[in-house]
Amino acid sequence: MQGIGLLKGMFVTIQEFFRKPVTEEYPDVMPDLGDRFRGGTIKLKTSKCISCGICMNSCPNGSIKLTSVRDENNKRHLSTYVHDSGLCLYCNLCIESCPVKCIDWTNEFAFSGYSREDLIFDCIDLAKKRGYDVPEVKATPEAGEKG
Amino acid sequence: MQTQKYELNMGPQHPSTHGVLRILLELDGEIVVKATPIIGYLHRGIEKICENKTYVQTIPFTDRMDYLAAMGNNLGISQAIEKLMGVTVPERAEYIRVIMAELSRIASHMICIGSLVMDIGGVTGFTFCIRDREEILELFNRACGARMTFNYIRVGGVSQDLPEGWVDACWKFVNNFDKVMETYNNLIVGNEIVQLRLKDIAILSAERAIAMSATGAVLRASGVDYDVRKADPYGIYDRFDFDVPLGQKGDNWDRFMLRFYEMEQSVRIIKQALEQMPEGPVMAKVPKVIKPPAGEVYHRVENAKGEIGFYVVSDGTTKPYRWHARRAAMVNLQLLDELCHGNKLGDVVAILGTLDPVLGEVDC
Numbered sequence: 353m354q355g356i357g358l359l360k361g362m363f364v365t366i367q368e369f370f371r372k373p374v375t376e377e378y379p380d381v382m383p384d385l386g387d388r389f390r391g392g393t394i395k396l397k398t399s400k401c402i403s404c405g406i407c408m409n410s411c412p413n414g415s416i417k418l419t420s421v422r423d424e425n426n427k428r429h430l431s432t433y434v435h436d437s438g439l440c441l442y443c444n445l446c447i448e449s450c451p452v453k454c455i456d457w458t459n460e461f462a463f464s465g466y467s468r469e470d471l472i473f474d475c476i477d478l479a480k481k482r483g484y485d486v487p488e489v490k491a492t493p494e495a496g497e498k499g
Numbered sequence: 500m501q502t503q504k505y506e507l508n509m510g511p512q513h514p515s516t517h518g519v520l521r522i523l524l525e526l527d528g529e530i531v532v533k534a535t536p537i538i539g540y541l542h543r544g545i546e547k548i549c550e551n552k553t554y555v556q557t558i559p560f561t562d563r564m565d566y567l568a569a570m571g572n573n574l575g576i577s578q579a580i581e582k583l584m585g586v587t588v589p590e591r592a593e594y595i596r597v598i599m600a601e602l603s604r605i606a607s608h609m610i611c612i613g614s615l616v617m618d619i620g621g622v623t624g625f626t627f628c629i630r631d632r633e634e635i636l637e638l639f640n641r642a643c644g645a646r647m648t649f650n651y652i653r654v655g656g657v658s659q660d661l662p663e664g665w666v667d668a669c670w671k672f673v674n675n676f677d678k679v680m681e682t683y684n685n686l687i688v689g690n691e692i693v694q695l696r697l698k699d700i701a702i703l704s705a706e707r708a709i710a711m712s713a714t715g716a717v718l719r720a721s722g723v724d725y726d727v728r729k730a731d732p733y734g735i736y737d738r739f740d741f742d743v744p745l746g747q748k749g750d751n752w753d754r755f756m757l758r759f760y761e762m763e764q765s766v767r768i769i770k771q772a773l774e775q776m777p778e779g780p781v782m783a784k785v786p787k788v789i790k791p792p793a794g795e796v797y798h799r800v801e802n803a804k805g806e807i808g809f810y811v812v813s814d815g816t817t818k819p820y821r822w823h824a825r826r827a828a829m830v831n832l833q834l835l836d837e838l839c840h841g842n843k844l845g846d847v848v849a850i851l852g853t854l855d856p857v858l859g860e861v862d863c
């Protein structure tokens with residue numbers, strides 16, 4: 353009989369009234385995105401970075417640009433580190449390739465700006481402002497142990 | 500009375516064209532005389548871009564091709580490069596790959612079904628599909644940190660092992676799937692309006708489907724038993740017990756229903772894979788700088804839209820000399836004119852929906 357299917361469908365939707373809602377109350381309640389979420393810009397631990405440039409070279413889209421200077425001991429120091437999140441594919445290749453694991457995601461997911469420049473981040477500056485570069489507290493060696 | 504044919508532009512901003520597809524319709528009243536898909540609005544030159552990247556760097560770009568089933572693309576290109584290098588992938592990684600690819604297929608079919616019923620007037624069906632797909636995307640997000648552009652399957656395995664609790668969450672999803680299907684059956688399949696709109700419209704014969712190189716559900720709806728997972732098993736697909744559903748008539752309804760049957764089969768595969776999955780490493784030992792020996796390779800996998808193939812030529816350097824993708828959605832879309840011919844204007848969206856093109860893959 354024509355119409356039975358329609359009624360059955362309506363019954364399905366009526367049942368949904370009594371289910372728990374699946375909608376999230378964003379932005380009042382921020383969603384939990386998990387610890388592997390890739391988003392935002394690069395969280396750089398400036399003091400740990402050895403300025404090797406591997407992250408820049410592994411980036412498929414040229415979205416990381418860094419420059420460094422050598423000091424008198426021929427050791428490199430980071431002078432600029434810029435992440436253009438507008439160009440970023442969020443592919444995670446940079447994070448994985450860093451030999452000292454000094455970069456990670458800041459994990460925001462709702463960037464917006466009036467121009468493309470708003471999506472370019474100076475990661476050294478950001479690390480300073482947001483205090484990402486907390487030096488790791490090394491446990492003081494116990495007496496008798498070699499430091 | 501004197502009549503005259505006229506032309507109508509559908510798209511590129513039409514919501515039913517699933518992206519930026521423009522169809523130039525030649526109409527005789529309400530009857531379609533000719534439908535010309537005009538493509539290229541989303542062309543990014545991915546092939547050329549990839550020829551200037553290292554092998555590993557090309558994988559994220561495949562995410563942007565068929566973004567509704569990107570795991571399949573990741574799998575295809577990774578296996579192509581592995582074939583070129585002769586890498587064997589650890590067992591656990593193989594199982595994870597199968598689970599991810601099949602979940603991706605289900606997610607993509609949900610969008611196909613949902614958007615098709617929405618295009619022909621049933622918005623409720625769409626919201627149900629989107630809601631259930633969300634669970635899959637959440638699984639992906641937990642595993643690799645991205646919901647659609649994964650870059651998860653890599654040369655030599657997968658980028659990270661599954662996090663704690665992931666397998667249980669996945670079991671929960673597949674065990675609950677019967678209920679999901681029941682809801683769809685009552686809400687969508689049983690709906691008489693959907694049936695009337697789809698049955699016996701745009702019949703595609705098996706001969707024409709083969710002649711036009713159709714693959715995936717579009718081909719199998721016409722009754723041709725061809726699925727790359729069975730015809731040319733890649734990875735570990737020969738270990739699983741599953742059927743290849745076939746249609747009889749090749750009309751819109753068959754193409755539509757086949758997506759449901761395929762989802763059920765995918766769930767069957769995932770269940771077996773979850774049961775058999777061993778512990779162990781998820782990444783083979785591959786050199787940091789990938790330099791495959793000079794040579795060429797063509798590798799194909801069955802993705803949600805059909806057979807996607809990657810043709811990679813290596814000249815022994817770190818970058819591919821040639822990088823080409825055979826995109827199923829692009830090839831299937833060429834059937835549009837043939838199927839629309841003689842049908843009503845209102846059926847164009849339904850036909851397009853059953854062909855299930857995704858413009859990221861069509862334009863590449």
Ligand code: SF4
Pocket residue numbers: 410411412413414415416439440441442443444445446447
């Ligand atoms: S995530 Fe990918 S695209 Fe983005 S900066 Fe890192 S390597 Fe570059």
Ligand code: SF4
Pocket residue numbers: 400401402403404405406407408418449450451452453454455
């Ligand atoms: S790879 Fe790591 S250590 Fe090297 S430059 Fe980049 S952030 Fe610094």
